[in-house]
Amino acid sequence: MTRWALLLAVLAVEAFAYEIETHRALSGAAADASPIASPSGPMSELGLKAIDDGSQQFPNSNGEPQIARELIRDGARFEDNNIRPRNHFFDPINNRPLTVGGVAIGATSPDWALEDNGQITGFLTFGSQDFSFADARRYFYNALTSKSVSDQKTSFGRTFQTLGQVIHHIQDMAQPQHVRNDPHMDTFSLGGLNPAYAPSRYERYTDGQIPNLPFGGSEFYDGSLPLGIVRPRDFWATQTQPGPDRGTGAGLAEFTNNNFVSAGTNFLLLNDTAVPGRYFLPLPDNFTSQLIESFGSDEPVPPNVRAECAKRAAGCSMTFYSSTVWDKRLNRTYTNPRASTLSVFDQDLRAISGQVTYTNPDTGETFTTDRLFALNNFNFAFANKFLIPRAVAYSAGMINYFFRGKIDLVPDPGNPAQFLIQNLGSEPMNGMFELYYDALDGNRYQVLDASNQPLKFSTNGDLAPGQNLPVAAFAPPTDPEPKKPLAYMLVFRGDIGEEKATAQTVGAVAAKLVTARPGLGLYLLGVDASGNAVTMKVDSRGLRVIRGLDATGAFIQNDQEFDPFQGGVPRNNPTGVVAQAHQLKQVVFQPSVTGDTSYKVLSVAVGEAKPPIVNGFESLPVTARSYVLDSTQSGLVSQGSGASWLANSPLGTFTFNLTPNISFDGFTRIFFAAGGALQYTLKLADGSISTGSVPLPPLANLIGNYAYTHGDYDGFRHGTLFVSGDGLTLSGLKPLSPVDNDPTSLNINYSALQISPTNPPTVSLVSNGSTKVTNTPEVVIRNIVTRVGTLCANIDSSVMTTVVNASERFYIGYVNNGLSEYTRIITDSGGFSEQLETCTVSSSSYTETNIRSASGRKGQFDYSFGLSYADTNQSETIGGSRTTTTLPTGTSTGTPGQTTITVSETNVVRILTNEAKNAVTTLQTASSFTVPPARLRFRGTDLGLSEFVADSSPLGEVFFATSDMGMVVHEPKSRMPAITRGDIPANVVKLLAAIWL
């Protein structure tokens, strides 16, 4: 054997492999690219924090606490423990593991990593496999169902670590020699006797490139499952039978085997012609020769190498052979311009001395040459471009595959006595659902049925994608007491698609933390062209008609479905559109099972009828239909008219009801607060009922019960009073004072009605003072007043620049776990402050367009629009309702003139959340006493004279739409899909109301 023959014998067993740090980098990139890195992804659905949240750690198999991402990355290290690497090979063409001399050294990579062909127990546990995909499933199931938190954490740790170990294998499949039966081992060559000896260059090269490796992009992985992957084994090979057909497979082992040579399976040079080596693919395509001047960025070819090159005919030039890279998954072909190198350089870029002999494997004929096919850094750099992004993509795909089961538990809208388990994935599910809950004692328990047996729901065959499994409502567990009422871990085990359970494995596992509570959402009221009401509901399933004619003309009426507009349609006014349909909405917040804030609507009062407008004021008492959560918390039930809400107390649950007593008297509405009474019903703990009424205290500082604004209990009618989650505080009472109409003096002490939950209850007024809620957004309303022309020649221009600023507080409601308010800033930048008239007025020439004030009183903005102006003798209104007034002759001095006034004013007409951008406003500009209608504006868009409907959820989610649906803004933050005009049935021509519950 010549020296080169010996060298080739050694080279023949060199293998590619990725080192641990490379695996860690690949696994980290895969975890980041996979859905588990998404804030709303599987981690969130399992009630876990983000994969890189340092405050959430699980122990690895060495007992070291780690974050989830690190556990996945550490799978790289654990998978190389002991003699596990012997199982990291898979030749898809021949369906064989690492094989030397016809003898199998280990299991194939998929057999080992998946254990889908049976468990591998080893010999006396030596060589056993406890970190396979099947094991990961078992750990995952245990993490979800174990009683103690410690066991859950341990199992979650094993789950993530094992996932890391599984994707270590997938990454190995992106290393040519792992799929072309090329082992490699460092040290102990023993003169060539050790066929596994071959220190690796490629892995060191790749390891050194880590920060700059091409980890991929959306071209390789867009977050969805790789096409054609239906079984775990498909990540390795999709062709089920070994042989040349594997050339058409989309598995990663197939891709790498078919498209890349390895040192031991490199091209051969037979009779000066490059041919494939041990495998029939890839084929050497074109070749280009290049004189190599440098071995690196700043490493010129050493002189001794050049001297050695000079002895060869080929010199120091390298001939790079290209090959075609065919990606079956992406159905694309590429050219790898540097698949292999033919030159006088070996893999360490050292010039060889001597001859190289190649043998035709078919004929045994030998060919001698002074050039060598070798793989060096120039080839490795291009191999990385193809292999690294796919290693990441398939690894991310495997993580996605593991967590692909999507399930949910939702109320059955057609039957309040049952829930629906939803298969939200893309594959059929066949198996069993179980329910668990966390108790106050810190442990997790399975929910039991009426017979004290674990509650289980069988799919009884395939539950198709998108299909629901109806399950009977169950009694919430009470012993041990739940930590978070109505919160459950819904767990599935069994078959998902082609991933099947066996007698030894749990099969596919899917889970989600769910809340089994009545399903509410966004309710819309519309009308069709004939004026028929259509009630729609938007929830996690999208938009659907729950009452009325749908787009197909079918009449929908489901008496089991809660319909807040069932009690009455607010369409008695000329247009029927109500900007705020509810008058009360009681919300209780609680930490959600996913760590966010969730809420529950305890009560809502919906306007039954919008009264006609008479002289700009509502003409009739307005009542409301109230709904409160029933005692079983299965749904909202009607409480009749008025405003009703619930309050929990040690005695039991109060139901309060307040029927505003409002009369109409010309331009003044009067609410007889002192005569009102709060009705209550108390269901005591022993089941007995106590009822009665409590007089409401009069509000302080009322001026003869005179109310221009919603400053008294009348606020119940306008949605400006708010009931706390515990039902014991009514906030937003704003007593009126003599200065309330002065925009410069809006320093109002807010009050709250405080209820003591005794039997009978007591009610008192408490002052909220002027303390503002922090983080209050401000909406600036600018009243821009422009004066054109001359009123008087000697007018004092300094007063024109006086700026009047005022602020006014409004409560929005309970948003994001607190009572939010906003402050409206009024800025009069025109200077209509004190304006003393000094003109000489001739009665014959003076017109009503003059304005003046003899008293020096401040100009004030009318609450509706425009600038009111008054002195002791007369009043004028600029804008609004204009009156003609001739100033008394001789009361002033100076040159009479004429003034044209332009007033531009923004008004907030609806506040949806505590963000200024979510304020609905109107803009009205009056000039020369021409007062056009106010123009609607939202998010900076001029909506003309449109009407609108709007509401927000207690979490601050926004719905806004013009009644003609020309603009629809829907911004859910939860699982509810955002709707557009196209989602609203075509037969609905107008929206009348919206309520988000």
Place this chain on the structure above:
Amino acid sequence: MRMPNNSSLLGILVLANLLPLQACATTYSAEPIEAWVVDAETGQPIEGVVVTANWELERGTVGGNVPFGQIMVMETVTDKVGRFYFPAWGPKSTPLYVPVPMLESSPHLVNRDPQMLLFKSGYKYKRLENAFAGDYNRGELRRSDWNGKTVKMETFRGTIKEYSAHLDFMPLRNLLEDCGWKNIPRMLIALSQQSDIFRRNGVRELYSIERYLPTNVSKCGSPQEFFRSFKP
């Protein structure tokens, strides 16, 4: 339940008989290392660069080399002229290990003798090791290719998120094994301070001493306690 197939067992047995058992301990020593760190753009020396040097043993397997712990770990900080220095050490023996014949080799040093990691906030981390070739140094006396050299560190140009992603690649994990974090306190303090900056900016944190440092507390003690009493 599935046992290894017959051909697999046979292969192990046949190959096992080809070679004698290769259980042996190797004794290593290392020469001192002295080098200088400068800014790649300005050429000015950089003071305060934390430098770790770890001589990592590797175990050969048929699937490639895997780490087998550190035979020596050192740490220092560059001075005003950017100089750092690691003294000579040894002789020191590798742990006794009985490899599976033909499937493994005994722990030995390859070209990471040592691997040096350099970090200073604002710069790209630097990883230095000896050049690799098939006939790497197999002797008992180790020397670094970087001895007497000048190392250039580049300023990191990018967002803070990109800087976090860059440092996330820093191959530090193996140095933390077996309570190894106690050997590199300066590096971990520097990274922890950097991690605090990342966290305050809503960017992924690194090895934060206060929030996250992988360790077995029962075996190694509390990292927080260790660093609280650490005097550089």
